[in-house]
Amino acid sequence: MVRLREGFDREFAALMEKLPPWVRKEVEPHGAKLEEIAMDLGAPLAYTVDGAPRFSEREITKEDLSFVLHRVGGFKENNRAGIEGTLHRVSRIQSALGEMTGITIRVGKFVEGVAEPLRPYLLESGGSLLVVGPPRTGKTTLLRDIVRILAERWGPRVVVVDTSNEIGGDGLTAHPGIRPARRMQVPDPPSRNQGRIIYQAIANHSPEVVVVDEIGYNEDVQECLTASRRGVRVVATAHGERLLDALENPALHPVLGEPDLREGRRRTRPSFGMALQVVAKGRYLVYPDLAQALDDLLQGREPEGVELSV
Structure with missing residues (x-):
């Protein structure tokens, strides 16, 4: 059964407190169906509900952007x-001069059950897993539920090597949904530090499984290779519409067997x-080998895959 984990209402209320009152009034009634909010200076408020874009008649002002800035307390080097x-x-x-011109808000949800069809592959196969999928198909939501199953x-x-705190949430304490798994946060800028934290996880904390979101930057791919050669399982995500996209990404070649596309x-x-290829939210294509x-x-x-869905 797929369900929102208990505590979403409290977390949603915390988000609503960061929004200008008129924006909150516009989006709050949609509750858990709200997926994203886009606030661009001089443009109507835009937000996504159940995959469908919606727009308000009122436009975003500098004051609206400043309201959110002060409520969240500033941004990191990666603008998150x-x-x-x-x-x-x-x-x-x-802008090119460093002025804030827009804000994007992703409504994070811990959805239990989305990874249940994968349970036999996660617990019985014993192998590392590469998750491939385009943005907005629920890769990170799936990854959180994978962590839940593995931690059982x-x-x-x-x-969990949490690059942007998307898996375990913001703050010093990881989201209860991924416990008792442990979480290691990645300092800014993530692209230069993720590999170092993966190394520390392997060398210092004796993991059975290391979970990483969005590999393909600098040293992180090499550290995933090192983990597999040391007998540590890795579950990682990578961008791509299909498995072929990962194969054609040179940054991922070290963990894909150094393929030669011409030969x-x-x-x-x-x-x-x-x-695992994420076809759409709740629809997957598994390549067991x-x-x-x-x-x-x-x-x-065309490789044969196993179709799964929730």
Whole structure:
């Protein structure tokens, strides 16, 4: 059964407190169906409800943007901010002169059950898992529920490397939904530090599983390779519409067996035993044998996957 984890109402109320009163009045009635809010200077308020865009007649002003800025307490170097104790993400847009011109708010939700169809693959196969999917298909929501399932078996030996606090939420204490898994936060700028924190997780905390969101930057891919060679399972996400997109991303080649796209072969075994393609929210395509799926793609064949849904 798929359901919102208890506590969403409190977290949603915390988000509403950060919004200008008129914006809050516009979006609050949609509750858990609200997905995203876009506030662009001089443009109508835009927000997404159940995948459908909506617009208000009133336009965003500098005062509206300043209201949110002061309520969230500033932004990090990567132009993101969180709300302590919640999974919400607030991101800003700046002009060439550094002036704030827009804000995007993603409404974070811990949805239990979205990963249940994957339970046999997560607990019985014993292999690392690469999750591929485009934005807005629920990759991070899925990843949180994967952590929940893994933590049922391995508890604190599941370590989450939380790049932007999207998996475990903002603040010093991780969101209760991922406990008893442990969470290691990544300092700014994340792109230069994620690999270092993955290394520390492996070297210092004896994990059974390391969970990472959005690999493909600098040293993080190499550290995922190191983890697999040390017998540590890795669950990681990467951007892409399909598995083929990951194969054609040179940054991911070290963990995909160093494929040679022109010769149609790979030089080594991939670091991940399985792959999961997120087709849409609640719809997945599992490749239980990633090595075979990669070989099929390199030879111009469509790999066979297992379709799952919730």
